[in-house]
Amino acid sequence: MAAAIDYYFATQSPWAFLGHERFVRIAREAGAKVSVRPVDFGRIFPASGGLPLGKRAPQRQAYRLVELRRFSDHLGVTMNVQPRFFPVNGDDASRLILAVAQADGDEAALRLAGAVSSALWQQERDIASAETLAQLLSENGLAAERLAQSREAAAQQRYDEYTAAALEAGVFGAPSYVVDGEIFWGQDRLDFLQRKLSEPKGD
Template identity: 75%
Template sequence: MAATIDYFFAPQSPWTYLGHDRFVRLAREHGASVRLRPIDLGKIFPVSGGLPLPKRAPQRQAYRLVELRRFSEHLGVPLHVQPRFFPVAGDDAARLVVAVDQHDGSDAALRIGGAVLRAVWAEERNIADAAVLADLLAENGLPPERLAQSREAPVQQRYDGHTAAAIEAGVFGGPSYVVDGEIFWGQDRLDFLQRRLEQISN
């Protein structure tokens, strides 16, 4: 029996970046299908008690940088803890992932999603710039028309639907991996997700 994982994430999230490749490997190892659900955290936080980064207490902001550095070193994943283009609006990149998912399937969407995350945190590129998104499509062998399609109403509707589904599921941050209604929040919960997938496959 193969699991289905709802993958709720924001494409500008460092924690999503740190866990993305491991999550993709884990899902493939267990034959799980992935439903990519990019979400708008700006709509999630107000209903779940979260705060955007600039509004968090200075102590929390400082500790976040410590943890990012720790995880980057521990996992061997290159990361600029204060990249050149951050904070950055993630909506355009999220819609691009949705468009690729819609037209090219989840594997392609996982690929462009990973590329977007690396662009922010490893390569210090501006994912709010349409030219950067076009370059990422080309670098990943995906059709250039996906960028124009990402601006169409059906993609926005799907993006809004993913955010609404996250709220309905009780998701309050990203990344969140949801299996049969059970939420695993954060890349540091991937071990628990692995155990859950093993239970399903056995």
């Protein structure tokens, strides 16, 4: 039986960006089914003891930049650790990914999630802009009407449901990969996720 992974992330997370392509590759190699779940960490942080970036101590903010550069170099993933459009509200991008997941499936949603991350962290584009989101749909061969669908109540409902599910699962940071109730937090835990996926499965 193929493993199922709940992929909880924030569209504006640099750590989700750094791990995204590797995660997709690991999941595909394992034949795992991925449920793409962008969620609202503005609601998760207060419930889990976390702080948004702007409220963290200066030394923590400074060290975050050091670590981002380290992982960028280590992984060979080019990124601007202080992009032009950051901080940025990722809600619209999240709802768009959910609209794509609903209409086109999780593979398409994974592709768009990667494109959104790259737009922010590599291409200096504003992922809160409707124009940028429309361009990303076009660039990834997805229907333009997904943007309008992302503004409908159904997309917000899924966003709320997945955020609630993340809290119930014990998720507190992005990205988090959940398999059989076990959380793997952070792109630097992908090796452990890969080992989990390689464990023998019962019929």
